[in-house]
Amino acid sequence: MIWFDRTLAIAAKEARQLARDRVTFGMIIGVPVLQMLLFGYAINFDVRDVDAAVLDLSRSSMSRQLVGDLQATQVLRVVRAADSEQELGELMRRGEVRVGIVIAADIERRLFAGDRPAVQLLVDGSQPSLENLAQGLGSMPVQQRAGVRASGAGRFEIRTEYNPARRTAVQIVPALIGTILTMTMVLFTSGAVVRERERGNLELLITTPVTRGQLLAGKLLPYVIIGLIQTTLILGVGRLLFGVPMVGRLVDLYFGALVFIAAALALGLFISTIAQTQFQAFQMAFVTMLPSILLSGFMFPFEGMPDFAQAIAQALPLTHFNEIVRGITLRGATLADMQVPLLKLILFLLLMFVLAAARFRKRLD
Amino acid sequence: MTIAISARGLTRHFGAVLAVNGIDLEVQRAQIYGFLGPNGSGKSTTIRMLCGLLVPTSGTVNVLGHEMPREAETVRRKLGYMTQRFSLWDDLTVAENLEFMCRIYGLDAATRRSRMEDRIRDYDLGSFVRQRAGTLSGGQRQRLALAAATLHDPELLLLDEPTSAVDPQNRREFWENLFALVARGTTILVSTHYMDEAERCHRLAILDLGRIAAEGEPKQLACGIDATVIEIECADLTAARRALATVPAVRSVAQLGKRLHVLMHRDAVDPERELGSSLARYCADARVERVGATLEDVFVAATQLRRSAVGRAA
Numbered sequence: 001m002i003w004f005d006r007t008l009a010i011a012a013k014e015a016r017q018l019a020r021d022r023v024t025f026g027m028i029i030g031v032p033v034l035q036m037l038l039f040g041y042a043i044n045f046d047v048r049d050v051d052a053a054v055l056d057l058s059r060s061s062m063s064r065q066l067v068g069d070l071q072a073t074q075v076l077r078v079v080r081a082a083d084s085e086q087e088l089g090e091l092m093r094r095g096e097v098r099v100g101i102v103i104a105a106d107i108e109r110r111l112f113a114g115d116r117p118a119v120q121l122l123v124d125g126s127q128p129s130l131e132n133l134a135q136g137l138g139s140m141p142v143q144q145r146a147g148v149r150a151s152g153a154g155r156f157e158i159r160t161e162y163n164p165a166r167r168t169a170v171q172i173v174p175a176l177i178g179t180i181l182t183m184t185m186v187l188f189t190s191g192a193v194v195r196e197r198e199r200g201n202l203e204l205l206i207t208t209p210v211t212r213g214q215l216l217a218g219k220l221l222p223y224v225i226i227g228l229i230q231t232t233l234i235l236g237v238g239r240l241l242f243g244v245p246m247v248g249r250l251v252d253l254y255f256g257a258l259v260f261i262a263a264a265l266a267l268g269l270f271i272s273t274i275a276q277t278q279f280q281a282f283q284m285a286f287v288t289m290l291p292s293i294l295l296s297g298f299m300f301p302f303e304g305m306p307d308f309a310q311a312i313a314q315a316l317p318l319t320h321f322n323e324i325v326r327g328i329t330l331r332g333a334t335l336a337d338m339q340v341p342l343l344k345l346i347l348f349l350l351l352m353f354v355l356a357a358a359r360f361r362k363r364l365d
Numbered sequence: 366m367t368i369a370i371s372a373r374g375l376t377r378h379f380g381a382v383l384a385v386n387g388i389d390l391e392v393q394r395a396q397i398y399g400f401l402g403p404n405g406s407g408k409s410t411t412i413r414m415l416c417g418l419l420v421p422t423s424g425t426v427n428v429l430g431h432e433m434p435r436e437a438e439t440v441r442r443k444l445g446y447m448t449q450r451f452s453l454w455d456d457l458t459v460a461e462n463l464e465f466m467c468r469i470y471g472l473d474a475a476t477r478r479s480r481m482e483d484r485i486r487d488y489d490l491g492s493f494v495r496q497r498a499g500t501l502s503g504g505q506r507q508r509l510a511l512a513a514a515t516l517h518d519p520e521l522l523l524l525d526e527p528t529s530a531v532d533p534q535n536r537r538e539f540w541e542n543l544f545a546l547v548a549r550g551t552t553i554l555v556s557t558h559y560m561d562e563a564e565r566c567h568r569l570a571i572l573d574l575g576r577i578a579a580e581g582e583p584k585q586l587a588c589g590i591d592a593t594v595i596e597i598e599c600a601d602l603t604a605a606r607r608a609l610a611t612v613p614a615v616r617s618v619a620q621l622g623k624r625l626h627v628l629m630h631r632d633a634v635d636p637e638r639e640l641g642s643s644l645a646r647y648c649a650d651a652r653v654e655r656v657g658a659t660l661e662d663v664f665v666a667a668t669q670l671r672r673s674a675v676g677r678a679a
Contacts, residue, residue, distance in 0.1 A: 009468035013457065020456050200452035207416050207446040208469045209438065362437075364418045 006210055010218025014192065018222060024188070032180045032230050036237050039172045052099040053080035055088045058107040066103065066119065076101070092122060099123055170245070173238035174329040175298045177257065178321040180234060181227055182264055182292050189223055189268030190281040198277060206362040216360065220265045227261035228254070247332035255335060256328065259345050260321040266352035267317070273359035292318040320344045369394045369521055369552040370415060375424035377410050384410040386575035387424070392554060392568075394520075395547055399566030400556035401664060407575040408556035409449060412525050415554070416446050429520055442470075445519035449526045451506045455499030459490055459509055462498055463516065470517040484512035488542065504535030511542060515551075522546065524555040528562065540565055560661050571667045578667035583660055590658040592616060592628040592666045593636050597644065599651035608647040612640065617665055628666060 019025060052070075056063050070076050076099055082088040088100045100122035104110055110118040196202045205215065231254065238244035246253075267288065275281035293299065295309055296318035305313065313319045320341035327333035335342065370392040377385040385407040392398045400408045413419040415428055417437030426433040431440050453462045463484065467477040485491055488508040493501060498509060507527060514522060524543075528536045540562065543553055555566070563569055564583050571579040571586075579586055599605050605625060609615050614633040619626045629636045637653050644651040658666075 005468055006471065009465055013454070013461075013465050016461065017454065017456050199455070200448055200450040201454060203418065203448050204446065204452040205469070207418060207441060207444065208466075209441045209471060210469050362417075363420065363434075364413060 006214045007218040010215060011221040014219055015222040028226055031184060032233050033237060035176055035180055036234060039176055040242050049077045050075060050099055051079045051097045052076040052101055053082050053088055053091045053097040054078050054101045055082040056103045057105040058103050063103045063107050173242055173244045174325045175322045177231055177234045177325055178260060178318045179293055179298055180230055181261060182289055182318050185223060185227055185261055185264035186268040186285045186288060189265050190271040190275060190285050191278050192219060193272035194275050194278050194281040212360060212362060223265055224261055231257045246329055248328035252335045253328045256324040260317060263317040263345055263349040266349050266356055269356040270352050273356055292316050296322050298322060317345055317348045367394050370428050372426045373424055375414060375426060376422050377414060377419060378422045384575055388577055394552050395550050396567040397543060397547055397553045397555060399563050399569040400572055401563040401569055402572030406572040408572055409525050412523050412556060416444055416523050443520045445514035445522045447510050447514045447524045447527050451510060453498050453510060453513055456497060458495050458497050460494045463513060466513045466516050480516050484516060488512045503530040504532060507531050507539055522551055522553045526556050564660050571664055573668040579663060586663045587658045587660060590663050590666055591631055593631055593633060594656050594658045594662050595627040595629060595636055595640060596654050596656050597625040597627060597651055598623060599648040601648045604647040605644055605651060608644050612643050617669060628662060
């Protein structure tokens with residue numbers, strides 16, 4: 001009874017302080033919403049309306065139809081026509097267009113024979129946002145298009161070739177749950193413990209009969225609840241604004257989120273046992289955050305990474321949580337299907353908690 | 366059991382630094398025991414070892430009949446600790462801070478209510494109950510900290526420089542509160558660098574360089590001082606100072622207004638005459654008089670003199 005009362009007393013105190021700290025409290029709601037809008041709208045791998053110029057050496061009805069088909073995909077928007085290769089090169093160099101379309105003079109013969117590319121696409125590789133486009137368009141052999149055309153389909157289905165039914169928000173929003181939880185959970189807990197040490201509150205607390213377990217549990221409890229609120233917020237906004245589906249069971253997702261929140265909190269706690277100041281804690285939290293965001297498969301496909309990066313990614317809880325979340329929300333997987341990443345997550349949680357508890361002493365030395 | 370704290374050969378290193386060096390200590394119950402010493406003399410480190418925050422490098426500590434640091438958790442129920450810095454929560458109100466500490470000490474709801482009422486009345490906190498602790502003045506904060514440290518009726522209070530940020534009027538009141546606690550049987554160990562506070566203690570240890578340089582009741586210490594105290598009054602104090610510098614038996618000189626306060630070796634045969642004759646050449650009007658030692662003299666004799674002696678020996 002007293003055990004819980006002490007824990008609850010600490011949790012209530014923590015929550016009260018948090019509610020009074022308007023900036024932090026605002027961040028709890030503000031960060032997820034802002035990130036959602038940012039990643040959902042602004043960061044769009046779904047490239048559209050890229051300015052293009054055409055150098056049509058054939059000037060035939062077929063070449064005009066091909067340009068029309070390309071425009072219809074809405075990936076490209078033909079804004080200029082060049083008269084020579086030099087002019088096209090100039091337009092690209094000046095950045096007036098990002099893509100050049102060169103149609104060979106003998107397009108009909110080439111398409112019919114299918115031996116040489118009839119159309120050459122020049123993509124501006126200096127633009128990072130166009131990398132996907134370059135890959136997508138480049139991986140689409142002209143011969144195949146010729147085949148499509150020859151079979152009488154009459155359309156270049158570039159969208160289909162590029163990425164069937166790919167909507168960025170659908171991929172990004174579920175993965176945002178883990179990213180945002182990593183940021184807030186690790187940062188807030190490590191900060192909350194270190195702040196008390198900095199202000200001398202901890203020196204007082206550890207001379208009282210409060211136990212290590214009560215102290216740590218009481219400190220973490222409010223953040224577990226905040227984590228669940230953030231999860232709900234992201235799921236809600238994701239559905240409302242971006243129509244992100246929820247194919248699997250909500251209960252499964254919340255269970256996975258709970259395990260992940262605990263893992264992130266344990267990491268924050270571990271950081272707080274090393275950091276001496278809030279600034280150090282912030283820096284350390286940031287150091288763990290960057291690889292999480294870059295390597296967890298949130299932004300870049302996990303499969304494309306070199307071995308050592310994959311090894312690091314395996315050690316990051318976010319990697320496993322992203323797999324769980326995408327599995328449950330998009331593919332309708334169950335917790336049983338996701339047991340491997342879930343177990344890895346639990347392993348990480350236990351390891352961090354043991355490390356943190358071993359380092360956190362009711363002493364100053 | 367009349368002894369609240371006893372320590373033998375208490376020592377603590379921080380890396381190469383020797384913060385506390387073989388302290389022996391015995392504190393009687395229901396007394397105010399003072400630690401007087403300059404910054405870095407080992408006061409805080411000793412207090413932290415007594416409440417189990419630091420583990421001694423060597424030596425034994427017994428607090429309220431319990432071995433430390435082994436039985437630290439038992440001792441913590443009977444112990445109140447006030448840190449050097451205000452360590453309650455600035456962003457909680459006075460009432461919230463007290464309520465929180467009550468729950469931490471495991472008091473039930475009824476006890477909680479009555480204790481809070483008592484402390485708020487005893488320490489005159491009634492008008493700030495709903496005010497955040499961060500907005501209180503230095504004196505108000507100290508009262509709040511003392512109220513929080515005594516919520517669970519501790520047998521022993523450890524106060525680490527409790528009045529360093531408090532004005533003289535509030536310091537007086539603070540000490541009145543301490544005496545009221547002692548009257549109810551609480552043992553108090555307090556560290557300070559104020560002489561007037563040290564004088565109020567029942568017993569006193571002067572700490573210097575991690576050792577106890579002198580120990581006893583304040584009056585006793587003044588009588589047993591290892592020096593003769595002389596006061597000199599004359600027109601040209603600067604000249605007198607220069608003259609005193611040539612006298613080997615003079616150990617320290619301090620100016621008090623228009624007088625010079627001089628500590629001399631105890632074994633000087635006739636210190637008044639010796640000083641009078643060496644001063645005569647510089648200031649004929651000098652009046653030389655032997656006076657009783659103050660606690661400050663004891664402090665200077667125990668700390669600075671010993672240091673310079675150590676310095677010379679090295």
